[in-house]
Amino acid sequence: MIQSNREITKQDLIDQYVGFSIWSLPTPSLIISQAALERNVEAVKANLAVADLSSLTNNQQITPLLRVHIKTLKALEVTRLASAPSLSGTNGRIICSTLEEIRQTLPLVESGEITDILYGVPPAKSYLPQLAEFRHHMRTLLNKNSELRLVIDHPDQLDMALDETNGGAPDWTFFLKINCGDNRAGTTVTAPEFSAILNRVNSSDLGLYGIYCHAGGSYSGNDLAAAQGHLKRELAAAIQAVEAIRSHNSTAEGEIVEIEDLVMSIGATPTASVYSGAIIEEFQSHWPVKTRLEIHAGNFVSLDLQQVATGLNKAQSDITTHVLAEITSYYPERSEYMVNAGVLALAREPGRIKGVAVVENHDGWVVDRVSQEHGILKQLVSTKDTESATQPWKLGDKVLLLPQHACITSSCHDWYFVEKDHIVIDVWRPCRHW
Structure with a gap:
C-alpha cells in the first residue's frame, strides 16, 4: 500500500x-544525536549552576534562572529535557515564538513540568484572543500555578492587551524588551515609548514582570573575549533599564511600577556559554537590589x-x-x-x-x-x-x-x-x- x-x-x-x-x-x-543533545544541555546548566550571585548587595539569589527558548528543536522531548529542574534553577521556564509551540507544550504545563511560558515576540493583534485563551486554559484547567507572559516594546501593544482584558481575558504580565544595540527589536530608555509604557502600566491592571535583553550580535563573535563583551552589553542594558524605571518612579506622580522582584532576563547561546560570576561581580557596585537574574538561550540544545x-x-x-x-x-x-x-x-x-x-x-x-x-x-x-x-x-x-x-x-x-x-x-x- x-x-x-x-x-x-x-x-x-x-x-x-x-x-x-x-x-x-x-x-x-x-x-x-541523543548523546550530543544531552551533553549540550548539561554543559549550559552546569555553567550556570557554578555562578554564585550571593555576593551581590542585598541579593539572596544564588544562581541565575534559566529560561529555555524552544524554537531550535521543537519536539516535546527536547523541551522536557532542556527545561527539567537542575541546580541552575531551570524550573520549567520557557520561551515560545509561535502559537503552535505553546499548543504543543500544554501537556507539560498540565504535568507541572512547565510552569512559566513567555511568548517571546511582540504579539500580533490577531493573536491576542488565542493567547488569552491559552492563558485561561493553562491557569484554570491545567495548572493554577502556571503563567503565560508577553513581550512588549511599544505602548500600543499594551492597549491591545487591555482590550482583551476588558473582554474578559485574565490580566497580563509582561517583559519590557530593551534594544541593547542590535536594532532587531526593543525600545531604549531614552525613547518616548519607554516612558509611555511605564505610564500606561500605572493606569491599568497589567504588570511589568521584567526586562528582556538579547544580544543577537553575539553570533558574530570570534572568541571568548567577544562573547564576554556581548554578555556585558546585555547586563549593562538591563541594569540601565531597571535604573531608568526607578528614576521614573521617583519623579512621576503616583506609584508607576513596583521595582522589587523585577526579573532581568538576558542571554543568547554565546553569552550564556561564557556567563560567570566574575563578570557579574564587575557590576556589583550598581547591581539593582531585589532583582532576579534570568538567562535565556535556545540554540545550545543543538549548536550548528x-x-x-x-x-x-x-x-x-x-x-x-x-x-x-x-x-x-x-x-x-x-x-x-x-x-x-x-x-x-x-x-x-x-x-x-x-x-x-x-x-x-x-x-x-x-x-x-x-x-x-x-x-x-x-x-x-x-x-x-x-x-x-x-x-x-x-x-x-x-x-x-x-x-x-x-x-x-x-x-x-x-x-x-x-x-x-x-x-x-x-x-x-x-x-x-x-
Missing part, C-alpha cells in the same frame, strides 16, 4: 527504523556551524543536528556531486564557515550551493590525503550534513530521527509552522 507522508504515523516510522542503522533512513532526513564559528570551544562533533542526504549525480569535469538536499531540507543560511552545510567526516567538502530540492557538493580545501584525486562517493551513497543554522534547518522537517552510536533509537514529531 502506498502511503503519502501525511498518512505516515510515528509508530509506522518506529516500527520500520528503530533498531536499524541511520544509513537505512530515507533521504533527506533530520537526525538528532554558526555557533562553532564563534570560537567558544565548540567543535563540529558537538552539533546535535544532522541532515542525511544521498548522492544522486557526479560531475567529473568539475569534481562536484549532487545530493537530494536543497533549500527545503537545509535552508539557505549564511555563515562564516564556508558552505550551506558541511559534510561530516570529509574535510573540505561542503554543500556549496542549493536549489529547492538539491544541493551541490564541492571540495573547498584539499587535505594531504586529498579526496579530489579519487572519487570519494558513488551514486547512492549517503552523507551526513552539518547545517549552518539548526533552528531553520530543523523547521524544514516533519520528523526527527534520534540516534545513539549511529543506531536509530526513537522518532520525535516536532511542531511546525505558526
Whole structure:
C-alpha cells in the first residue's frame, strides 16, 4: 500500500527504523544525536549552576534562572529535557515564538513540568484572543500555578492587551524588551515609548514582570573575549533599564511600577556559554537590589556551524543536528556531486564557515550551493590525503550534513530521527509552522 507522508504515523516510522542503522533512513532526513543533545544541555546548566550571585548587595539569589527558548528543536522531548529542574534553577521556564509551540507544550504545563511560558515576540493583534485563551486554559484547567507572559516594546501593544482584558481575558504580565544595540527589536530608555509604557502600566491592571535583553550580535563573535563583551552589553542594558524605571518612579506622580522582584532576563547561546560570576561581580557596585537574574538561550540544545564559528570551544562533533542526504549525480569535469538536499531540507543560511552545510567526516567538502530540492557538493580545501584525486562517493551513497543554522534547518522537517552510536533509537514529531 502506498502511503503519502501525511498518512505516515510515528509508530509506522518506529516500527520500520528503530533498531536499524541511520544509513537505512530515507533521504533527506533530520537526525538528532541523543548523546550530543544531552551533553549540550548539561554543559549550559552546569555553567550556570557554578555562578554564585550571593555576593551581590542585598541579593539572596544564588544562581541565575534559566529560561529555555524552544524554537531550535521543537519536539516535546527536547523541551522536557532542556527545561527539567537542575541546580541552575531551570524550573520549567520557557520561551515560545509561535502559537503552535505553546499548543504543543500544554501537556507539560498540565504535568507541572512547565510552569512559566513567555511568548517571546511582540504579539500580533490577531493573536491576542488565542493567547488569552491559552492563558485561561493553562491557569484554570491545567495548572493554577502556571503563567503565560508577553513581550512588549511599544505602548500600543499594551492597549491591545487591555482590550482583551476588558473582554474578559485574565490580566497580563509582561517583559519590557530593551534594544541593547542590535536594532532587531526593543525600545531604549531614552525613547518616548519607554516612558509611555511605564505610564500606561500605572493606569491599568497589567504588570511589568521584567526586562528582556538579547544580544543577537553575539553570533558574530570570534572568541571568548567577544562573547564576554556581548554578555556585558546585555547586563549593562538591563541594569540601565531597571535604573531608568526607578528614576521614573521617583519623579512621576503616583506609584508607576513596583521595582522589587523585577526579573532581568538576558542571554543568547554565546553569552550564556561564557556567563560567570566574575563578570557579574564587575557590576556589583550598581547591581539593582531585589532583582532576579534570568538567562535565556535556545540554540545550545543543538549548536550548528554558526555557533562553532564563534570560537567558544565548540567543535563540529558537538552539533546535535544532522541532515542525511544521498548522492544522486557526479560531475567529473568539475569534481562536484549532487545530493537530494536543497533549500527545503537545509535552508539557505549564511555563515562564516564556508558552505550551506558541511559534510561530516570529509574535510573540505561542503554543500556549496542549493536549489529547492538539491544541493551541490564541492571540495573547498584539499587535505594531504586529498579526496579530489579519487572519487570519494558513488551514486547512492549517503552523507551526513552539518547545517549552518539548526533552528531553520530543523523547521524544514516533519520528523526527527534520534540516534545513539549511529543506531536509530526513537522518532520525535516536532511542531511546525505558526
